[in-house]
Amino acid sequence: MFLSCLLMEELKRNPGLKEDIEKLYEAVPQLSKVFQITDKIGEGTFSSVYLATAQLISGNEEKFALKHLIPTSHPLRIAAELQCLTVAGGQDNVMGVKHCFRKNDHVVIIMPYLEHDDFLDILNSLSFEEVREYMFNLLKALKRIHSFGIVHRDVKPSNFLFNRQLKKYALVDFGLAQGTSDTKIELLKVVQSESQQRSCSQNKRHRMTGNRATVPPELAQQSVAKPAVRPWWSLSQIQIKPGKEEFSGLSAQRFVFGERNFNIKSPHSQQNVTVRLTKQTKVMDVESKKLLTKKKIVSSKTLNNGTARRGTTTVPSNLTCECYATDRVCSICLSRRQQVAPRAGTPGFRAPEVLTKCPNQTTAIDMWSAGIIFLSLLSGRYPFFKASDDLSALAQIMTIRGSKETIQAAKRFGKSILCSKEIPGQDLKTLCERLRGISCAEPTANELEQDSMHLTVSEENKKEDMLIPQTHEEQSLLQNCSLEHCHSDSKTEISMFTVNMKGWDRVPDEAYNLLDKLLDLNPVTRITAEESLLHPVFETMQL
Known part of the structure; x- marks a missing residue:
């Protein structure tokens, strides 16, 4: 009765919610026999997530998260995501799966519900000890999935659920996951093979x-x-093993990767x-x-x-x-084979090798994303990087890590970067302390200087040229990321008192050392999840 009253209040506040719930019940009628959907708790490009309750045999009610995948999702992608959840999920802070319902081309994944805090709401109230525990548990989850050869590709705060009160964590959303060369997830191998075939097909056109x-x-x-021919891996042939509930294998009429649906009847x-x-x-x-x-x-x-x-x-x-180092593309470059590389992920969290279209991408891209999260936690600023395109994002990274270091790292994965001005790398400890208000020293004239720079990113053999438009150095970066310095003495005193009480005045150098290793521009030498958990900053924590 109490639950029904809450549902009625929520429907009054959000009139569109009732329509969405009714459509979901209509699309997958089996859900109404088991679950009472009460709210929509998430919505993205490829799916919507609902909160629901179910009556257990014991008589108790339990909450679940229902992830409804959009009908145009690639069937192989859906099956691969389910396999990631069933094989790697359920332990070490990786979300598991309870059931899967399907009706025609509608698929709903049933997962345990973890009530969680909004990252932005709690960012500046976290103590350093809480930040240390947060990173430890995130790296623990990454170690788990990387051991199965899974590259998450979209590691960010909204995909790592955190219940501050219960100290519970869950890595979610494997919709963009890819497999390594030795992945243990069989369907990721098929996804990777299909992607390579599509890349070869695109290259043939040139x-x-x-x-x-x-x-x-x-x-x-x-x-x-x-008539279009159904591929051999159509999910009418890939079956999910049924259990007690009314759910079965997936089938669909499409075979495009979340793009246009050419095969709708x-x-x-x-x-x-x-x-x-x-x-x-x-x-x-x-x-x-x-x-x-x-x-x-x-x-x-x-x-x-x-x-x-x-x-x-x-x-x-x-x-x-x-055309090298110019703003045009010559006929020689036009005649070369087009380079295709994975670039899935969220702006601001993409690794340098993703931004520069490096074809050989590994689990190291997840570690870079974890480093960006750590940077936000230590600096108290989120999102830290905010760029409109990949090339501007690369330029912003250079303002933190330095142009010389970026150029040297790029050479290791077959790229060359030209920069009109050498930009020195910043000391991560000094940067984070100043942004957190621990050190309110005035920035130097060099730090505040605003100069536009033009970068040309290309392959080392000059096969591909891209011109980075105008960007700025640190001051502009801080503005884009909504970074604020101390504005008054009174505010500074309050800020200093607060951070002192939460241990931010005693952050060990080991924390910034780990941050530096996570943000290593070279993916080959970037620290792994397993190595990170053995870092001295986590010395007192148990696996």
């Missing part, structure tokens, strides 16, 4: 043969109006596919003609210089491009 552009055979076949669907693909082919033809024109000019130049023989049909790979 291949030039002889004096004319060739359209890939698979694209030419698709442009003919024929409708009278006009097949016609739309033909039109889209035909238009794409026409655009490709126009671009190919432009490229061929530029290519002929380049070929004639190289022939005159004696650097190419008559009859050469492709642009030599060892030619030096004409």
